[in-house]
Amino acid sequence: SRIYAFNNGGDPKVYLASADWMIRNLNRSVEVAICVEDRDLRDELLKVLDLQLQDNVKARWIDRTQSNPRVSSEGDPVRSQMAHYSWLAGREG
Numbered sequence: 162s163r164i165y166a167f168n169n170g171g172d173p174k175v176y177l178a179s180a181d182w183m184i185r186n187l188n189r190s191v192e193v194a195i196c197v198e199d200r201d202l203r204d205e206l207l208k209v210l211d212l213q214l215q216d217n218v219k220a221r222w223i224d225r226t227q228s229n230p231r232v233s234s235e236g237d238p239v240r241s242q243m244a245h246y247s248w249l250a251g252r253e254g
Contacts, residue, residue, distance in 0.1 A: 164210045165194065175203045184227065212248065216241035 165176040178194040180186040197203045213220070218240040221229040 164206050166207060166210055173203065173207060175206050177206070183223075208248070209245065212244045213241045215239045215244065 163178040163181060165178060167174045167176075175197045176194040177197060178192060180190070180192045186192060197206060216239055217232055217234045217236065218238050220232040220241065222232060223229050
C-alpha cells in the first residue's frame with residue numbers, strides 16, 4: 162500500500178501517496194502525498210497498515226539493495242489479504 166504513518170509523539174500523522182518509494186518511481190517522476198486529517202479515516206488506514214505488517218505468510222521486505230526476501234514465518238500464520246478481508250466482512254454497514 163501507499164500508506165505512510167509517523168508516530169509524531171503519540172499523535173499519528175498518516176499520509177497517502179501516489180507511488181511506492183522504489184528508485185524507479187523516485188528518479189524519473191514527481192510523486193505526491195496527502196495528509197489524512199479525518200480521524201476516523203486515519204484510524205482505518207492505521208488498521209489496514211497494522212494488518213499488512215502482521216503478515217508472515219506472503220510478506221516480503223524491501224531492503225537497501227531493493228531485493229525482497231520473504232519475512233520470516235514465526236508464530237501463527239497471518240496472511241494480510243485474508244485478515245483484511247475478514248476484518249472488512251465483520252464490519253457493520
